[in-house]
Amino acid sequence: GESVGLHLPTLSVQEGDNSIINCAYSNSASDYFIWYKQESGKGPQFIIDIRSNMDKRQGQRVTVLLNKTVKHLSLQIAATQPGDSAVYFCAEGLRMGTYKYIFGTGTRLKVLA
Amino acid sequence: ETGVTQTPRHLVMGMTNKKSLKCEQHLGHNAMYWYKQSAKKPLELMFVYSLEERVENNSVPSRFSPECPNSSHLFLHLHTLQPEDSALYLCASSQGRDRGNSPLHFGNGTRLTVT
Numbered sequence: 233g234e235s236v237g238l239h240l241p242t243l244s245v246q247e248g249d250n251s252i253i254n255c256a257y258s259n260s261a262s263d264y265f266i267w268y269k270q271e272s273g274k275g276p277q278f279i280i281d282i283r284s285n286m287d288k289r290q291g292q293r294v295t296v297l298l299n300k301t302v303k304h305l306s307l308q309i310a311a312t313q314p315g316d317s318a319v320y321f322c323a324e325g326l327r328m329g330t331y332k333y334i335f336g337t338g339t340r341l342k343v344l345a
Numbered sequence: 346e347t348g349v350t351q352t353p354r355h356l357v358m359g360m361t362n363k364k365s366l367k368c369e370q371h372l373g374h375n376a377m378y379w380y381k382q383s384a385k386k387p388l389e390l391m392f393v394y395s396l397e398e399r400v401e402n403n404s405v406p407s408r409f410s411p412e413c414p415n416s417s418h419l420f421l422h423l424h425t426l427q428p429e430d431s432a433l434y435l436c437a438s439s440q441g442r443d444r445g446n447s448p449l450h451f452g453n454g455t456r457l458t459v460t
Contacts, residue, residue, distance in 0.1 A: 264446045275349075275435050275451035276388075283446055321387075325446070330400060333449060335388040 244342045251309040253339050255322035258303060262334075264325035267296060267307045270338070271318045279307070279320075309341075317343045348372045351436050351452035358426065359460055366421040366455045368436030375440070377419040378449065379411060382433040394419060426459045433457070 245251045257265070263284040268276035282289045282296045282305075289296050295308040305322050321338035325331060349370045358364050370377060379391040393401035394413040408430075410422040419436055433456050437449040 266448050268451075273453070275351075275453040276449075278448045278450060281446075281448050323449075330393075333390075337385060337387050 241337075242340045242342065244344055245312045246344050247312060247314060249312055251307075251312045251316065251341060253307045253309075253320050253341065255305040255307075255336055256303060257305060257322070257324045257334075259324060259326050259334070260300075260303065261328075262324035262326040265296070265298060265305050266323045266325070266333075267294075267305075268321055268323065269316075269318045270321070276321070312341075312343050314343050314345065317341055349436055349438055349450055349452035351434075351455055353455055354453065355456045355458075357458045357460060358423070360426060360428070362426075363422070363424040365423065366434055366436075366457075368419040368421075368452055370417055370419075370436075370438040370450070370452075372438055372450060374438035374450070375416050376438060377413060377416070378437040378439070379409075379419065379421050380435040380437060380451075382435055382454070388435070392421075423457075426457075428459050431457055431459045 243253060266281045267279040269279050270276045280289060280291045280294050280296050282298050287298050293310045297306045307320060309316055319338040319340050321336045323333050323335045325333050352367045356364060376395045378393050381389045381391055390403045391405045392399060392411040397413050397416055408425050412420040433454045435454045436452045439449050440447040
């Protein structure tokens with residue numbers, strides 16, 4: 233079906249540790265993927281994106297990995313900080329007539345001091 | 346400052362009221378979107394405008410009426426809403442509706458409560 237899901241609804245991580253948030257997507261035709269961070273009372277904030285012709289992309293403290301074989305996307309956050317506490321969700325983009333974005337439900341990341 | 350500004354931030358309205366949500370983007374994008382975000386559900390696409398033309402209406406009830414007077418402004422007119430319409434309404438913009446490979450940039454949303 234057309235769905236993007238997250239394996240873990242809540243992830244608790246010790247401050248300073250690395251975080252890994254996972255996402256499964258179901259559309260093999262998806263060619264673009266985005267990770268968003270949403271803090272309480274705010275809209276989704278763009279973190280990092282990756283095109284389907286890549287399998288890894290790095291940003292500042294974040295890395296996105298794409299495994300097209302198993303249709304899996306992950307977001308790695310290095311040295312997790314209290315300010316990283318938020319809901320993270322992925323989105324896949326694909327052309328279905330017009331270009332569409334399909335969003336996952338989100339994983340809540342809690343950073344423990 | 347997100348580049349996409351939404352007003353009001355909070356809105357409480359009765360089922361017989363008429364109100365409007367406003368969105369303005371300062372990013373030079375040419376596509377604008379309305380999304381509905383309900384608890385524990387993925388973002389639901391409502392409307393898409395590309396170059397001020399509505400290109401998608403995702404089976405949204407007629408009590409929601411969008412308006413896009415220019416590429417920087419987007420409105421969502423609300424009338425005779427139902428309590429189940431209570432949600433966070435998010436506006437977004439992107440560089441090109443059909444280009445792909447372009448992230449959506451969201452505003453901070455309007456938290457709507459229908460009483």
